[in-house]
Amino acid sequence: MKKYLILTVLPFLLVACSQQQDNDAVIWSQRMVESHGLGDFYCNRHYQSKLDSTGWDYVSGLVAGAVLETWEQYPEKTEYYESVKAFADLNLNEDGSMILNSKGGSALRPSNIDDLPAGRIYFTLYKEELQKGNTKDAARYRKAVDLIRNTLKYNHSRIAEGLPGAGGFFHKAIYPNQMWLDGLYMGSPIYAQWESTFGKDNSVEYSASWDDIALQFKTIHQKTYDPEKQLNYHAWSATPADSNSFWTNKQEPFVGCSQEFWARGMGWYFAALVDVLEFMPRDHSSYADMLKITNQVAAGLKRWQDDESGLWYQLLQYDANMTADGQGDHIAGEIYNIGDEANYLESSASCIFTYAYLKGTRLGILDKESYRPVAEKAYQGILKEFLRENPDGDRIDIVKSCASAGLGPAKDPSRTGTINYYLAGKDVTVVENEGKAIGTFILASLEYEQLK
Incomplete structure (x- = not known):
């Protein structure tokens, strides 16, 4: 009976192991x-054809941040970095003093914590452009992330004494x-990293x-x-x-x-x-x-x-x-x-x-x-x-x-x-x-x- 069970179960175990090995051979992050x-995704059911032409949002920011982290882990994928940089530049004014919405105004609405986390991409962009000697863009990115942190720390509404x-x-x-659980992700990590x-x-x-x-x-x-x-x-x-x-x-x-x-x-x-x-x-x-x-x-x-x-x-x-x-x-x-x-x-x-x-x-x-x-x-x-x-x-x-x-x-x-x-x-x-x-x-x- 034991021998029969082993012969019956073994093929299924071998198939499962083979499937996991096949999965592990794929670089799923890049795939x-x-x-x-880089495009063809939804932000709260709003279709986005390309990342580099997508507006400011915590969902587009999440996607951009994940793409940027993939570039950091696989730096040969320079097109990933360039796409995120284009997204960042699209949504930032010339001197970095304003995150832009689609109408050219501020994308940081009063006391809206969802508007902040996309700014986490600016830390990596700042560091990378500074290393390249691109001090103009580095300064813009630093100013942008300062703006987001200060908006949260000093201007965001809080529960009163x-x-x-x-x-x-x-x-x-x-x-x-x-306070919503979601909000802890939207505000605290960018505050902490700053x-x-x-x-x-x-x-x-x-x-x-x-x-x-x-x-x-x-x-x-x-x-x-x-x-x-x-x-x-x-x-x-x-x-x-x-x-x-x-x-x-x-x-x-x-x-x-x-x-x-x-x-x-x-x-x-x-x-x-x-x-x-x-x-x-x-x-x-x-x-x-x-x-x-x-x-x-x-x-x-x-x-x-x-x-x-x-x-x-x-x-x-x-x-x-x-x-x-x-x-x-x-x-x-x-x-x-x-x-x-x-x-x-x-x-x-x-x-x-x-x-x-x-x-x-x-x-x-x-x-x-x-x-x-x-x-x-x-x-x-x-x-x-x-x-x-x-x-x-x-x-x-x-x-x-x-x-x-x-x-x-x-x-x-x-x-x-x-x-x-x-x-x-x-x-x-x-x-x-x-x-x-x-x-x-x-x-x-x-x-x-x-x-x-």
Whole structure:
């Protein structure tokens, strides 16, 4: 009987090993850059034919940043660098004093944290152009990243003194006194990298800035982390009675929190923790707190990883048996989010979790023995579940991405934060070749390729 089982199972094991070897022979980061990173992708369902002609946005910035990191890892791919530089120049005025929108005005809207993270590309561009002796462009890029950091640190709206979470950055001006997990990725890493790159000359302000960065994470973690589920709720409001916070829980112990654990929101949060800790001084008084939070997040996501695929669902605490209820959400006499769509394995979150696990173990932030197997299993699952050969035969597509998700404000009562919303909401559609999946896949691939 044992001999029969071995003879039966062995061919399947050999095929699986052969498939992984074939996958590992492909430089997937480059394949995705050349399929969709340089163009032919979507930013929140808006089609972009070429990266170098795409406007300023956190999604286009994510794609550009991933393409730029691919060039850093494979510097012979000079066309990658040139495409990102063209994107950067298109969206910056002559002296670097203004990030531009499509109408020639400022792309940095008042207290909109989503407008900031694309600026992370300017650190690498600044360094590279300075080395080339192109001091004019280097100065422009330095001025641009200074502008973004200062806009966040000095001008961005914060939760006021006297309210819970005082000092926390608003997610956006239209969401007063609200912090979302997404916002930690949008603001904190560029703030942290600026301090590490340019902030050390002023020791007092440098220390205060790191206090400020740590405050954002400690605040949102305290408010949104559910120790029983080991997950963070998508968002939290310091003023849950405000009409823009209609989606909040009104009962203890999670007053002000949204109702569900949204995968990509936690992905942005996990990546933000790892990206910030890459730059944070280890002797800072909050470093240990940040490390503890990161490891709590890592442990929780490991718990909710799908055993079979190695991936994660759109709503983390459920599997595919969870569906929207078909009845919709009843708000002020109206019904929204009607449907019976099932929970699904989601690509962008699975990619960014994989990136954060791999980078965290590489940097020594996370334990390799505990978490590298999680990431490696996830990466193989991504290749199997989410990548498709394009009909043209030359390119790959990435599928099963959530287009977008949010909460409120009052003028949009459909964004309820319920199970119905995350599975059947009008803006929460399942799409392919979305930049949020393309960029995170490239980043995960770059980390995986460093293991070889």
